Amino acid sequence: MNDKKVLRSLVMITQIGISMMVPLFLCAGIGYWINGQFGIVAAFPILLCLGAGAAFRNLFVLTKTFYAKDIQKEAKQKEYMENLKAYHEKHPDEDFSDVMEGKKKRYPDPKGPTRS
Incomplete structure (x- = not known):
């Protein structure tokens, strides 16, 4: 039973890391691309903040189900x-x-x- 809890915790940590990094890098990449294509300088910081918000929302949802x-x-x-x-x-x-x-x-x- 203890091994099961350790494995579950390890999977949860991995899932949290992936769930936080994907929206952050995806939104930052889209913001960088928009900045390069259209010259809209404000797109990168706005989308970076949007990605950070989505990452923390994912963190909240995952930990809520875990506990x-x-x-x-x-x-x-x-x-x-x-x-x-x-x-x-x-x-x-x-x-x-x-x-x-x-x-x-x-x-x-x-x-x-x-x-x-």
Whole structure:
């Protein structure tokens, strides 16, 4: 499993590099070509900035999908803690210190047995 994560991370780094360089060099090349053909000096910097914007947009989209599972896991943990706090408000006489510190779960997991 650890090798799979390392390989996935390596592929992601490579993909990010390619996804950032292609729009940057493509727009810079088109800007340089327009400058040479038509003499429009402002084309190169404008297209270079456009390429940089596209590169950072690609970076955002790729990293967002890469961390989607972690975000979902954090949302489930947050929901669990909110449900636990709501239960504690309804049952204030019960001791929840071991659950709140993360030593054990209050409710059993639907996927398997509760572990203490």
